[in-house]
Amino acid sequence: MRYGKGLLCSLGLITAAFSQQSLAAGRPDLVTMGLQQNRPYVSGEMLVQFLPGTAAAQREQALRDRGATRVQSLRNGGELQLVRIPAGMQIAEAMRSLEASAVIAFAEPNWIYTTSAISNDTYYTGGQLWGMYGDATTPANVYGSQAGEAWAAGHTCSGDVYVGVIDEGLMDAHEDLAANAWTNPFDAADGVDNDGNGYVDDVHGWDFDGGNASTFDGTTDDHGTHVSGTIAGAGGNGKGVAGVCWSAKLISGKFLGRRGGTTANAVSAVDYMTDLKTRHGLNVVATNNSWGGGGYSQALADAITRAGNANILFVAAAGNETNDNDANASYPGAYANDNIIAVAALTSTGALASYSNWGASTVDLGAPGSAITSTVPKSAKGKIVSGYASYSGTSMATPHVTGAAALYASTHPGATALQIKAAILGSVVPTASLNGKTATGGRLNVSNF
Numbered sequence: 001m002r003y004g005k006g007l008l009c010s011l012g013l014i015t016a017a018f019s020q021q022s023l024a025a026g027r028p029d030l031v032t033m034g035l036q037q038n039r040p041y042v043s044g045e046m047l048v049q050f051l052p053g054t055a056a057a058q059r060e061q062a063l064r065d066r067g068a069t070r071v072q073s074l075r076n077g078g079e080l081q082l083v084r085i086p087a088g089m090q091i092a093e094a095m096r097s098l099e100a101s102a103v104i105a106f107a108e109p110n111w112i113y114t115t116s117a118i119s120n121d122t123y124y125t126g127g128q129l130w131g132m133y134g135d136a137t138t139p140a141n142v143y144g145s146q147a148g149e150a151w152a153a154g155h156t157c158s159g160d161v162y163v164g165v166i167d168e169g170l171m172d173a174h175e176d177l178a179a180n181a182w183t184n185p186f187d188a189a190d191g192v193d194n195d196g197n198g199y200v201d202d203v204h205g206w207d208f209d210g211g212n213a214s215t216f217d218g219t220t221d222d223h224g225t226h227v228s229g230t231i232a233g234a235g236g237n238g239k240g241v242a243g244v245c246w247s248a249k250l251i252s253g254k255f256l257g258r259r260g261g262t263t264a265n266a267v268s269a270v271d272y273m274t275d276l277k278t279r280h281g282l283n284v285v286a287t288n289n290s291w292g293g294g295g296y297s298q299a300l301a302d303a304i305t306r307a308g309n310a311n312i313l314f315v316a317a318a319g320n321e322t323n324d325n326d327a328n329a330s331y332p333g334a335y336a337n338d339n340i341i342a343v344a345a346l347t348s349t350g351a352l353a354s355y356s357n358w359g360a361s362t363v364d365l366g367a368p369g370s371a372i373t374s375t376v377p378k379s380a381k382g383k384i385v386s387g388y389a390s391y392s393g394t395s396m397a398t399p400h401v402t403g404a405a406a407l408y409a410s411t412h413p414g415a416t417a418l419q420i421k422a423a424i425l426g427s428v429v430p431t432a433s434l435n436g437k438t439a440t441g442g443r444l445n446v447s448n449f
Contacts (some may be wrong), residue, residue, distance in 0.1 A: 011226035028251035034295015056385035091445035111294025116317035116395040131368030146447035164273035164287035167225030169254040205252030208265040229375030239364040244403025270303040286313040288397035288402040308339030317394035325359030345369025345397040358437035369397030
């Protein structure tokens with residue numbers, strides 16, 4: 001069970017079906033809290049969830065009566081919609097007006113999320129990949145993920161596990177990522193939506209921010225490329241870095257653009273990964289979510305629930321605000337869903353990183369997050385080339401855990417999301433800096449995966 005779930009469930013927040021009575025019990029308070037904390041959102045937009053079975057004409061009438069208009073249907077034939085509210089109407093007023101409708105389950109801001117990374121100035125044999133080391137590797141670092149020890153035992157991963165990178169785009173042509181960048185076998189690049197998922201020619205995934213199939217748009221996609229290298233940078237190829245899981249396939253769910261990403265696009269990205277598994281049987285074991293900043297969203301919590309029902313883990317960054325997430329929730333890591341693993345960042349000396357959030361109930365474990373070298377796109381003589389850089393943040397800790405999920409799944413075929421989560425949390429190494437700061441009090445250890 002996800003730590004802290006009892007409190008949230010007592011408020012009627014995580015439910016399979018919607019009812020206005022349960023929403024009134026507590027969810028608006030969390031949304032209001034986000035507004036009071038000045039969490040950023042898209043001005044003039046809201047997410048509206050209609051009750052199941054509501055006819056299209058009823059939905060349109062409910063919006064029209066309140067001066068709102070549909071911008072985009074996100075799922076289930078229009079049950080969840082992105083809408084535009086009347087000009088000049090305050091978001092809280094719009095929420096009250098929309099939720100007064102008998103056919104609307106909830107309305108909430110379209111929160112804006114940003115990456116959870118901190119750049120610093122700047123591989124395995126050169127001593128620069130401490131997050132992959134263990135106490136018995138050469139070089140060694142007891143505070144690393146122990147991935148090197150798993151590799152030495154022959155556990156380097158397999159190519160039949162898939163990970164969704166919900167982030168910026170990723171450089172699929174990078175020398176350390178090209179072998180593991182997913183190519184969609186269900187939709188050829190022919191101008192036709194062959195797999196019927198609503199996305200034409202989603203060859204490597206989809207750009208939900210840009211609304212197109214271009215999942216890599218240049219050097220601004222460095223964050224998504226960096227986390228990808230930590231998850232599944234190609235190992236044993238004599239160049240660059242190695243990810244925790246050497247051959248897992250990476251699916252791009254780009255929703256972060258230059259101005260961040262929205263709840264609507266995050267929901268679409270999560271559902272995209274779930275659809276690949278439920279309709280096509282693709283072995284998507286986890287998504288990596290190195291971002292945060294928005295307030296509570298029922299729509300996003302529900303999307304994470306749908307992923308969990310499909311046995312997909314949602315690995316999330318704890319955040320970089322130096323906060324106690326138990327007292328001041330940082331989403332999406334603080335949602336109560338059973339399939340979430342929230343990750344704090346450690347330094348190479350085993351300390352909780354100065355910027356990292358923590359939470360004895362809402363953050364699960366720590367992982368290497370400071371001075372992490374990985375893949376990035378670089379500009380050289382007018383061309384985009386393969387590069388490497390060192391970044392810090394809970395963004396960098398998170399993909400170590402996502403890679404661990406893929407590694408475990410590769411050696412334990414058929415393991416459920418909760419079994420993988422239990423294995424990860426059950427194998428942590430007790431760490432003084434995390435005692436009372438995370439639910440396990442320990443750091444990532446993949447040596448037995």
